[in-house]
Amino acid sequence: MTGSLSGKRILLVIGGGIAAYKVLDLARRLKERGARLRAVMTAAAQRFVTPLSLGALTGERVFTDLFDLTDEQDVGHIRLARDADLVVVAPATADLLAKMAGGHADDLASTCLLATTAPVMVLPAMNPTMWAAPATRRNVATLLADGVTVVGPAVGAMAERGEAGVGRLVEPMEAVAAIEAFFAAAETPRPLAGRRVLITSGPTHEPIDPVRYIANRSSGRQGHAIAAAAARAGAEVVLVSGPVTIPDPAGVAVVRVETAREMLAAVEAALPVDVAVMAAAVADWRVATAADAKIKKDGSGAVPGLALTENPDILRTVGHHVARPRLVIGFAAETNDVIANGTAKLARKGADVIVANDVSPAGGVMGGTRNTVHILSAAGVEDWPTMDKDAVAERLVALIAARLGDLG
Structure with missing residues (x-):
């Protein structure tokens, strides 16, 4: 069979979550594209789908038991772990992620994952509260640092009634696209291999009181797209993200912050890096003293004063830092005089490049999926056409690679 994944050996590791049913469709889609599939199921996964169903779709026996006498006569778990071009864990439950991060090997699935020398891709799926839990975030950060690719989770409704948020398994075709992209990237040049890139993204939230804050309309899509493109180009990427509702980019270490001061601390902690791309829409001001309790109306009609600082x-801090990156790129989100204001920012901030764009409400850039940018540098102004933010990210990463190449 020919196809985009023809001959690629993929080991599916199925975890125990309701989203396991989607893996049946994923297996079918991968087989349609020519992949050679083998599958391992945890005991919990077998509560949701059967080995018989999965075996019918993979065309292979499904493995479930670490202590199967027939398989283990030739150390079957080692053979399974090594005989793959890619290991895909789906759904990657909170428990399975914890086992992977901790190096546990108490069943066939976790043993294969510890024994494999192949690249590993995980597709997390769990309740949003579990995904946001500090323990899960630490485990995911560990896996990213170990080189594991993380795809998703997606945003949407959960199996539990009334629950919604970040935690859904990505749809089968999204997973297929990520797997195809993985193999395509492995077979194409990686111009940022060996480079460390720091990116900021999203807005900041500056508290007024425990329930209110100053913010802006940034969605984080552009910064997150740049982080994803840099990772695909082979860079080690640290993404410092303000509060957003979009999924984390695959293959990126994410540091979540709320305020500008927290973002600055995270940025300085990430230095040194080769490249810094400051794409976040950081609030210029904050309330000088945030209230400890909700500010209440007193019935007088008087408006409380908010002293800003x-x-x-x-x-500017990064552009003049003692550990200044070799290449510093900033963003200038303007509503008028875009080129003039961006050029002034280039000189004032100590940046090498400013990506200037018009964020007037009529343009729909903030919160939207398209962007029109102007690249400002000592060499002058380069106007790019209106593009999808992913396309802007790819082109910017190509510019970064070229600039670093010129620097030697």
Whole structure:
């Protein structure tokens, strides 16, 4: 059979979650594209789908038991772990992620994952509260640092009634696309291999009181797209993200922050890096003293005064830092005089490149999927056409690779 995955050996590791039913469709889609599939199921996974169903779709026996006498006569778990071009864990439950991060090997699935020398891709799926839990975030950070590719989770409704948020398994075709992209990237040049890239993304939230804050309309899509493109180009990427509702990019270490001061601290902690891309829409001001309790109306009609103070300038700090990256790229989100304001920012901030764009409400850039940018540098102005934010990210990463190549 020919196809985009023809001859690729993929080991599916199925975890125990309701989303396991989607893996049946994923297996079918992978087989349609020519992949050679083998599958391992945890005991919990077998409560949701049967080995018989999965075996019918993979065309192979499904493995479930670490102590199967026939298989283990030739150390079957080692053979399974090594005879793969890619190991895909789906759904990657909180428990399975914890086992992987901790190096546990108490069943066939976790033993194969510990014994494999193949690249590993995990597709997390769990309740949003479990995904947001500090323990899960630590485990995911560990796996990313170990080189594991993380795809998803997606945003949407959960199996539990009334529950929604970040935690859904990505749809089968999204998983297929990620797997195809993985193999395509492995077979194409990686111009940022060996480079360390720091990216900021999203807005910041500056508290007024425990329930209110100052913010802006940034969705984080552009910064997250740049992080994903840099990772695909082979870079080690640290993404410092303000509060967003979009999924984390695959293959990226994410540090979540709320305020500008927290973002600055995370940025400085990530230095040194080769490249810094400051794409976050950081609030210029914060309330000088946030209230400890909700500010209440007193019935007089008087409006409470909010004394503002200036937030730290993260781009300027990085542009003049003792550990300044070799290449510093900033963003200028303007509503008028885009080129003039962006050019002034280039000189003032100590950046090598400013990506200037018009964020007037009529353009729909903030929160939207398309962007029109102008690349400002000492060499002048380069106007890019309106593109999808993913396309802007790919082109910007190509520019970064070229600039680093020129620097030697």
